[in-house]
Amino acid sequence: MALPIVAIIGRPNVGKSTLMNRLAQVQDAIVYDEPGVTRDRLYKRAFWRDREFLVVDTGGLVFGDDTEFLPLIRQQAMTALAESTAAIFVVDGQQGLNGADEEIAQWLREQSVPVLLAVNKCESVDQGMAQAAEFWSLGLGEPYAVSGIHGNGTGDLLDTLIEHLPSYDEIEENREIRVAIAGRPNVGKSSLLNAFVGENRSIVSPISGTTRDAIDMLVERDGKPYRLIDTAGIRKKKNVEYGPEFFGIHRAFRAIERSDVVLLVIDALDGVTEQDQKLAGRIADDGRACVVVVNKWDAVEKDSHTIYEFEQTLRSRLYFVEWSNLIFISAQTGQRVEKIFELIDAAAEQHKRRVSTSVINEVLEEATKWYSPPTTRQGRQGKIYYGTQVSSEPPAIALFVNDPKLFGDNYRRYVERQFRQALGFAGTPIRLMWRGKKLRDFERNSTVNRATKVK
Incomplete structure (x- = not known):
């Protein structure tokens, strides 16, 4: 109940x-x-x-x-x-x-x-x-x-x-999946919530700023409870005056922080704007799982190539959440709306996923074989000793290395890609924590461990 x-x-x-x-x-x-x-x-x-x-x-x-x-x-x-x-x-x-x-x-x-x-x-x-x-x-x-x-x-x-x-x-209450519906004003967030619940749960109006607070609604699909949170449309900071809209945007950011999955709603007619990019960056920084929902797809003139070209452009611009799943819908007609729950489930599962230390180190071993860590002009080469997952929601993996400064952005992105290719993690950000460890300390600990085994 x-x-x-x-x-x-x-x-x-x-x-x-x-x-x-x-x-x-x-x-x-x-x-x-x-x-x-x-x-x-x-x-x-x-x-x-x-x-x-x-x-x-x-x-x-x-x-x-x-x-x-x-x-x-x-x-x-x-x-x-x-x-x-x-x-x-x-x-x-x-x-x-x-x-x-x-x-x-x-x-x-x-x-x-x-x-x-x-x-x-x-x-x-x-x-x-x-x-x-x-x-x-x-x-x-x-x-x-x-x-x-x-x-x-x-x-x-x-x-x-x-x-x-x-x-x-x-009261018998199962663990809810908290889903925040975020986006710019008038992209169809409230219409999407109404399509989910099958009633006029939120007021829908062409007037910008109709939704001013974060609105919770509990729905159920296949016995699973979902708490859907409709949020105020988030405009550029310079366009927002102190007052109800200011507070509403603050609540929207709070809703993103307390969610498991964020539905980032994009207007198919407008495409990806600068504000959409900033929102995507905010979602990634907060460590939330994400599904990109392209709304108003029914209003787009298209041929057999349109969806592929649009997806390629969208992913290149939303590079902050390039790991997210993507779906094209119409909240007004209900087209593909119910399929969003499948993507929410998948993203939530990956968001709380844990991987054993042995599997993580197998991926690291394979990755370093294909592409060795970089070497400086002075002959110093980066070394990854081992890795282990330290937390979930989002998954965070600590990598113990000789010196984090020896690993540039390109190699760090390469290692993350290898984790995603080998382990999945679709729909969720992952955190790689590069922790330095002096080589002599590592070798001394290894020597002590070997001596202990001999005894």
Whole structure:
């Protein structure tokens, strides 16, 4: 059984994202003094006592207004409530009760989900009870005076909440594969997420910057759970002003860091841009597995040679992730979308793969036979004594040599190619750590070992 979901519902600017950050004990949801910053459903993991659950933040709920994104935000809130085990209705204790709160309360009373009423912004413990008292009239039971900023009253709220949630022993959760969907604005990231889940999970709009936060969604394929993370479109730093977009891009980078696999979405009509190259470099530097997804392929005029020419150009420009798998899709029509999961599985498996020391040294022995380490003008030649894998995610191999300075970039790239040709590692970066070891120390240790064996 998946983790139970708790929806946070309320009108704009009552502090829903602040309360979510408090309950999840993180600072991931964007908090900014402007209506409409939160637009999609944002999921975060939370714990209280012996219970684990997901809290989902939603956009500010406004009935009777169909301007801009408000109808889409309403749909997102309704979808969040439909999949939730319980809900927290957040109101503003400083502003007091108003008509918008009464409309939302009436709608919530018609739902089958248990609802807890959180009167937020009650920073003063003494005044909090008085601020919360007027909300009894909403007919949703006891109003809990809380402060999302300081944490006042959230313990009492959570004590009541977990009575509606299954216990930890009742939850059977498999290891999720965390997949970040990254790319420039308007390349089709949100459309791809919607194609994966079969619903309008993310708001799709031609307006740049529609997705502002990293949006989590749990899906399952063939019994395997995947946590898909739609991220804000990442533009050039010089074009980004401080505000919601700045925070959204920061969250996108955080999503890449916490993922197992990154889907780097490329617009087939635009081709590979300079910003795509920078993103590819960021993915490689963070050590994440990667699948390059070329979207909008249905809109490209092509013949029998187009796909091969495009792939050759793409790989030459995305040299940072030349080891990644590549797929051409259309998120709008669903063309080849499901095949992406096969590439995700393959990349995730290679990302956490471990290889024995004996196999690594067999590859090194074969590589040095075909191409000996370089020799300096002074006659010093590089020597590789042995190698061993020291970590995974991504795979990291330590190579013990006489002097790392004797191995130039060309030879280091050659050794990496030999590892990839012999062992695979498709879809994941590998780290080669060249560690120096003075020859006399190595020989002395070898002499000691031989002497020990003789004894």
